[in-house]
Amino acid sequence: MNQTRTFLMFALLAVAYFLFLAWEKDYAPPPTAAASSSTAIPAAADGSVPGAIPSGSTASGNAPVIASATAGASQATAQLITITTDVLKLAVDTRGGSVVHADLLAYPDAPRTHKAPNPAPTVLLDNDPAHYFVAQNGLVSSSDTAPQDQPSHQAVFQSAKTAYTLADGQDELKVDLTWQDAAGLKVTKTYSFKRGSYVIGLDQRIDNGTDKPWQGNAYQQLLRVEPPKAGSWLANYTNPEIRSFQGAAWYTGEKFEKLPFKDFKEPKDQLDSQIKGGWAAMLRLYFFAAWIPPAEQTDHYVTETINPDSAQPRYLIRAVGPALSVAPGQSTTSEARLYLGPNVQGTLDAIAPGLDLTIDYGMFKLIAVPMHGVLSFFHSIAKNWGVAIILLVLLIKGLTWKLTAMQYRSSARMRKLAPRIQALKERYGDDKQKMQQATMELYKKEKVNPMGGCLPVLITMPVFYGLFYVLEYSLELRHAPFLWIPDLSAPDPFYILPIIYAIVMLGTQWLNPAAAGMDPAQAKMMKVMPLLFTVMFAFFPAGLCLYYAVNGLVGLGQQWWVTHHIDREETAKAA
Structure with a gap:
């Protein structure tokens, strides 16, 4: 022959x-209105739209609801604080302590040329509505406490400063955010940064100064919109960012799985599982964000579409930790890690098992x-x-x-x-x-x-x-x-x-x-x-x-x- x-x-x-891949991305049917498994929840003041944890999602079997702040809480003053290390520049919203912007300082957004020797850094997280992609976390009580009285990602925290920088010669930086209610419950969120690392430690310490036990759960979630496409079919086809996988991914401890944005509307494709030693991520070409709970911990993982009927729905993947119980006068700490950085082959499994799989070569992986x-x-x-x-x-x-x-x-x-x-x-x-x-x-x-x-x-x-x-x-x-x-x-x-x-x-x-x-x-x-x-x-x-x-x-x-x-x-x- x-x-x-x-x-x-x-x-x-x-x-x-x-051509089929490009056509599918451009002309696939739009998502239909999907029935939500949770109670409808109004948008919050900062533009994020939290969902609800379906019942049975925690180790205790009694699932609290992560709800929006009420009008009174929404009127509380929040601000953005900046955190700069040698590899990251973040914006953290004191409303919930959410990471709402992340620049990857070592990775320019465009090639360096004589005309542009210092291009802007790549933006991974962004609170701009057209490119919305944020990392949220919080605590939610399993009691009947009003939403505005819970330290969720809608509660307003306090910060001692508006800017933090990892100084020359300094190997570690810690940033504390605090919240306290009138009854004496205090929560301290501590973000930890190390020089040269894209892994961010998160500790949520609960000090129960009330006269009643506090019970609830810690959770972490990523919330994102589908990236906007270019105006023409040809521009989309030639853009590797658009051609590549866009959506959520997770690791079950044994298997790597993905859910593209276009399949979020399918109930049969939704994630709703108890997973030990896993992680939850949102992927884009070359970079990704991932919440990594402790390896020995069993969390409940869910995916959800927020406001599916809107012109720009938001897609969520969440990990809810096991039930926490803090007696009066006692304290406990929930831990997790957040990875915001590049997809460097051969280095990610050292951070968490299976994390190297985010570089997905599909069926041609063996080659x-x-x-x-x-x-x-x-x-x-x-x-x-x-x-x-x-x-x-x-x-x-x-x-x-x-x-x-x-x-x-x-x-x-x-x-x-x-x-x-x-x-x-x-x-x-x-x-x-x-x-x-x-x-x-x-x-x-x-x-x-x-x-x-x-x-x-x-x-x-x-x-x-x-x-x-x-x-x-x-x-x-x-x-x-x-x-x-x-x-x-x-x-x-x-x-x-x-x-x-x-x-x-x-x-x-x-x-x-x-x-x-x-x-x-x-x-x-x-x-x-x-x-x-x-x-x-x-x-x-x-x-x-x-x-x-x-x-x-x-x-x-x-x-x-x-x-x-x-x-x-x-x-x-x-x-």
Whole structure:
């Protein structure tokens, strides 16, 4: 089977697959109004819309409701305080002590250029309504205490200062927020930061100064809207942020699971489970936020859509801790951790089991993970990701050299048989059975395997997809420059690599002039293949185009050598 024809089939499948993904994101039916499993709750003053914990969600089996603040509580004065470390800059709302904004200082939002040497940092959390994404936490009583009298994420806390900074030479920073009611119940939230770390510790200490026992639960939740899309279909299709998974994810202690925003409306897909040693996250391309309860603790995890009928519903994932009981005059502390940072492969499992799975290569994980490891090894030598990709090409070509040589040898021999096959067509006319028998006899006589060129293509296609996911989802390749390319994870800005690959395909066609035995419709399709691939690769990551351009050049050289060698063999036989 001709190499180009076979690859065309897989390329068309690839194009159809990516077009379908883009169409589904743009034109999928809008969410229908879903029946909520909890009581309808009005919006709070800060714009967040808390949900309710379904009954049975706590270890005690008696679930309190996390409700909005009442009008009186909403009128209480709240403010934003800033917390700056060497890697994070946060805004914490004293209403609930929620983290409502997070800048990742080490990760610029755009590649550094001569015109923009200091681009703005990447924003992970944001309280802007169009990009709403916040991390909330609180305590809620299991008694009949009025919502405004509970230290939930709607209660107004007090802070000693409006700005905190991890000073030079300081390895740890702690920020306290306090709340106290008239009866003597006091809650102190303490956020802990360490130099160089994206993990934030959270302690919620309950001091019961009342004359009655306090019972309730601690909870943590992430609340987010679906990111806005660009105006055109093409802009969405070429934007890796839009193409990537957007939604909630969690770890059950054994299994990693995801829920895209479009499936939040499906009751059968909702999370409602008791999980020990898990975590809850909201994912985006390259970065994520995750609440991580203590590993030995069993929490109740739920997902929910807030205001599903609105133009911009908010999606929630929550972890509710086991029941807490604090006797009068006693105290207890609930602990959790919040991760706000990058998706760096090979480092996250040290924070929590399964956290590395947030880098989701899907069904190609078995190929993508080792490929990322090899790329990282080459990068440690070459100090450039583009050079590392070229070295990966040479490695793969070396490992598959015999297979591809077999493919090129089969193509060359099939090309030489093309006139004889055409003669068989003219002899047998429309008698397909005799034509097929005569063709197979010819193949057997000349020792040619018509399927000999297919195996290498079938092997390289998983490599294609694995590398696609590595280049699209690996943080290390984000904004990685190579020669004229500022970002290997984005399309080539000058389309040089797609054009090079089109030229390689023209060279391949020149070495395989198969028009003699080819159907006219197939022949026309072959002629447009270079244009098809130029257009397709124009929207792919430049790193992937670099891989296939170099792979094509090396393959073209190998094919020329094999074809030339066979021509010499035929000449020697004829002599």
